[in-house]
Amino acid sequence: xxxxxxxxxxxxxxxxxxxxxxxxxxxxxxxxxxxxxxxxxxxxxxxxxxxxxxxxxxxxxxxxxxxxxxxxxxxxxxxxxxxxxxxxxxxxxxxxxxxxxxxxxxxxxxxxxxxxxxxxxxxxxxxxxxxxxxxxxxxxxxxxxxxxxxxxxxxxxxxxxxxxxxxxxxxxxxxxxxxxxxxxxxxxxxxxxxxxxxxxxxxxxxxxxxxxxxxxxxxxxxxxxxxxxxxxxxxxxxxxxxxxxxxxxxxxxxxxxxxxxxxxxxxxxxxxxxxxxxxxxxxxxxxxxxxxxxxxxxxxxxxxxxxxxxxxxxxxxxxx
Ligand code: AHR
Numbered sequence: 001x002x003x004x005x006x007x008x009x010x011x012x013x014x015x016x017x018x019x020x021x022x023x024x025x026x027x028x029x030x031x032x033x034x035x036x037x038x039x040x041x042x043x044x045x046x047x048x049x050x051x052x053x054x055x056x057x058x059x060x061x062x063x064x065x066x067x068x069x070x071x072x073x074x075x076x077x078x079x080x081x082x083x084x085x086x087x088x089x090x091x092x093x094x095x096x097x098x099x100x101x102x103x104x105x106x107x108x109x110x111x112x113x114x115x116x117x118x119x120x121x122x123x124x125x126x127x128x129x130x131x132x133x134x135x136x137x138x139x140x141x142x143x144x145x146x147x148x149x150x151x152x153x154x155x156x157x158x159x160x161x162x163x164x165x166x167x168x169x170x171x172x173x174x175x176x177x178x179x180x181x182x183x184x185x186x187x188x189x190x191x192x193x194x195x196x197x198x199x200x201x202x203x204x205x206x207x208x209x210x211x212x213x214x215x216x217x218x219x220x221x222x223x224x225x226x227x228x229x230x231x232x233x234x235x236x237x238x239x240x241x242x243x244x245x246x247x248x249x250x251x252x253x254x255x256x257x258x259x260x261x262x263x264x265x266x267x268x269x270x271x272x273x274x275x276x277x278x279x280x281x282x283x284x285x286x287x288x289x290x291x292x293x294x295x296x297x298x299x300x301x302x303x304x305x306x307x308x309x310x311x312x313x314x315x316x317x318x319x320x
Pocket of ligand 1 (some may be wrong): 044045046121122225226227
C-alpha cells in the first residue's frame with residue numbers, strides 16, 4: 001500500500017470523530033483527496049463517450065482529482081499516458097485498454113511504484129493477474145451469443161451474414177466474434193459470408209459495408225460488434241437500395257440511444273446492451289484497492305437484449 005493511503009487509513013478514526021456520525025459526513029467519502037489517472041482508449045463510439053462521462057461525473061461527485069488522457073485509439077499513446085500517471089505519483093490508475101496484449105511491462109512499472117490499476121470495460125492478457133487490481137466489464141462472449149441466438153430464432157436458422165468486427169486485438173472484438181460463432185455453430189444454414197473490421201466507428205462501418213454489399217448482394221443479415229458500425233452499415237445498405245430492418249436484418253451490441261431510435265424507425269432489429277456506466281463501480285474498486293483490499297479479479301456487468309418492438313417504450317429510459 002502506498003504511503004499516502006496508509007496515512008489516510010491512519011487518519012480515518014480522527015476524521016470520523018471530526019464529522020461525528022460518519023454516515024452524515026456529507027461529501028467526505030474516502031475518495032476525497034485522491035488523485036486518479038484515467039487512461040481512456042479513445043472516443044470512437046457513443047458508448048465510449050458515455051463511459052468517459054460516467055467516470056468523469058463519478059470523480060466529481062466523490063471529490064477525486066481526475067487526470068484524464070484520451071489515447072485516440074493508439075496503444076502507444078495509452079502506454080505513455082500510464083507512464084505519465086506513474087511519474088506523477090497518482091494514487092491509482094483506471095485503464096480501459098485498447099487491445100488485450102502488450103501491457104505487461106507498463107503494468108509491472110505500476111506495480112513497482114505500488115500504484116493499483118483498475119481495468120474497466122476491456123481485459124488484458126498478462127502472465128500474472130496480480131498486475132492489476134480488478135477488471136469491471138461485460139461478458140463479451142455472452143453478448144455475441146445473445147446476438148446469435150436472437151438471429152437464429154428470428155431467421156429459423158437460415159442467414160447469409162456479414163459481420164462487422166470491432167478494433168483488431170480488442171477484447172470485445174475477439175470475444176463477440178467467438179460468442180457469435182459459438183451461437184450459430186448449431187445452425188449449418190447460418191453462414192458468415194464476409195467479416196471485416198470497422199474499428200467500432202460509424203464512418204468505417206458505413207465504408208466497409210459499402211464495399212461488402214456490392215461484393216455480397218445475397219446478404220440477409222448484418223451482425224455488427226457495436227451499434228455505431230451498425231448505424232453506418234444501415235446508411236450503406238439504404239444507399240445500395242436495400243431495406244435494413246426488413247430485407248436485411250441488423251443486430252448489434254451496445255444499446256446506445258441512436259440504436260433505439262433506429263429500432264423505433266424499423267431499421268435496426270435488435271441490440272444487446274453493454275452498460276458503459278462504469279464510474280460508480282470503478283471508484284468503489286479504486287477506493288478498496290488504494291486501501292489495500294484484495295478485490296475479485298473480475299466483476300461482470302449484467303447486460304440485456306432489446307428488440308425493435310421494445311424500442312419506443314424503452315427510449316425515454318435510456319441514459320446514454
Ligand atoms: O469495449 C466496449 C466497446 O468499445 C463498445 O462496444 C464499443 O462501442 C466501444 O468502442
